[in-house]
Amino acid sequence: MPLSNEEYYRIQKLPPYVFAVVNEMKAKLRAGQQDVIDFGMGNPDGATPRPIVNKMIEAARDKRNHRYSMSRGLPNLRLEVTKRYKRNYGVEIDPETECIATIGAKDALAHLLFAVIGPGDAVASPNPTYPIHQYGVIMAEGHACMLPMNDPATFLQALHDLYKRKPPKMVLISFPHNPTTCTVDLDFMKEIVRLAHQHGTMVVHDFAYADICFDGYQAPSILQVEGAKEVAVEIFSMSKSYNMAGWRMGFCLGNPKMIKALARIKSYLDYGIFQPLQIAGIIALRECEEETHKIRDVYLKRRNVLVEGLNRAGWPVEAPKGSMFLWAPIPERFREMGCLEFSKRLLSDALVAVSPGIGFGPMGEGHVRFAFIENEHRTRQAVRCIKQFLKA
Ligand SMILES: Cc1ncc(COP(=O)(O)O)c(C=O)c1O
CATH class of the missing domain: 3.90.1150.10 (Aspartate Aminotransferase, domain 1)
Structure with missing residues (x-):
């Protein structure tokens, strides 16, 4: 029963x-x-912008694109997202070892937590927050430490206090923040990375709203911080930047050890995004910045x-x-x-x-x-x- x-x-x-x-x-x-x-x-x-949809239709007509694809993402798709990071943030990322395509940011978050968090591991994240930031931890049997997200300074203070009591295994942040809309500057990211280096913590930055910034504000990528790749990964999503929410396309970039763990888990769980979508994703990243x-x-x-x-x-x-x-x-x-x-x-x-x-x-x-x-x-x-x- x-x-x-x-x-x-x-x-x-x-x-x-x-x-x-x-x-x-x-x-x-x-x-x-x-x-x-x-x-x-x-x-x-x-x-979704026309050139992306058109490319997807063209690619879908080719039977070679109907088979299982690569779980880690086509090499050219990974290459294009790393080029975008170079153009927009001046960051060098190795598309082979420091980048994996994911079935949206949700896939990246849930399965990364599943891969690297074990029973009782503490993961600090803001509260309120996008639900998977806490429930992904709970599903991985970790311990979700909720720190108040009234504003970035309050959060940072609470994080310092937590580090003094018991350093978490991971810090999971996301700015521009859903739902509070809080934004941060590069100094904030530097402090997160400094603390992580000092205490041997992993950092995950969910960058789903990377491109939805107003009034001259530019959201920093955590990978812009020197030494970030030694402790952090960033999750970039095509859903909001390119109106591709239904396509399920995202990336996890940065720390090679965490990327490798995510790739291992995903190799058991999926065969990657439908190939015509990946091919269209290449066009999105290469030609659709405007x-x-x-x-x-x-x-x-x-x-x-x-x-x-x-x-x-x-x-x-x-x-x-x-x-x-x-x-x-x-x-x-x-x-x-x-x-x-x-x-x-x-x-x-x-x-x-x-x-x-x-x-x-x-x-x-x-x-x-x-x-x-x-x-x-x-x-x-x-x-x-x-x-x-x-x-x-
Ligand atoms: C902070 C945050 N992360 C991730 C997602 C989901 O992104 P994706 O569509 O790439 O799974 C959302 C969607 O609302 C979000 O608000």
Whole structure:
């Protein structure tokens, strides 16, 4: 007789998604023909740039591309991403030993943790955060140490304190940060790398929002820090930069020992990304840098509409410098009800869907997250609905 979810050894450590509550309500409203304006999930709504799609179609017509591909990624795909690192960050990466293609950043994160973290190993990461940063650790039977991510300085202070008590085996960070939108400078990365060298810690930097930066801000790659490759890997994703979320394409770059461990695990688990997608990925990285700027500018315009609109509507929020999100403190009047109840109210009364902060961890209480996935027109419409709601 099969066990239930409460009994399966690993599954019992994974609570049901908090977002499911809001998603269910959203589905019911939509089934009743209500027009919900949905800022819930960080799922890019834009099209993948044409040259990438065209290359994929051409490659898919060739039967040689229908076979199992290489789990580590085609050599030319790995070469192109390392060239991009050279162009954008001035960093030299060996495509053979310091780079592996992954089935999105999620694959890289989950399987890297599985490869290098064992029972009880402590992994420090910010909280709130993108859920896999903590649940990937739990699935690998490690110990997730959650450090408060109010701002980078608070996080760094908490990390210093943790190092004094008991150095973690790994530090897992991600900037521009989802959901708090916090951004850091190269000095922050230098300090993370310095501490890791001093204590023999591994560092993972999830760089999913590498290219979604605004107002002249440029997010640093951790690999720009001298000596970073001795302790750190960075995970780069095609999902946001190139509107390729459904394609499942990412990379893990940096420390050769960690890359080798990830490659070993993946050689057992998958046969790599469908080859036509990898071939199209080569074109993306080689020819579509301009497109990443256009994609960023779409988010920028939406950010401006939302931030200015909410402030005018009497909901004070600050414009983020990076990521595709707004991390908004719940307006004073509603704070007591908590973010889950507030999100439900916003949905039922204003027909606007957001993610409750608590879905990103206990320290996310008090906030909701808007993803910039509705166009400017609909974002304006949402602001009007929120204004009415706040006035009522
Ligand atoms: C911080 C962060 N990392 C990784 C991902 C997932 O990236 P991918 O689509 O490459 O798996 C997301 C997606 O929202 C994210 O916010």
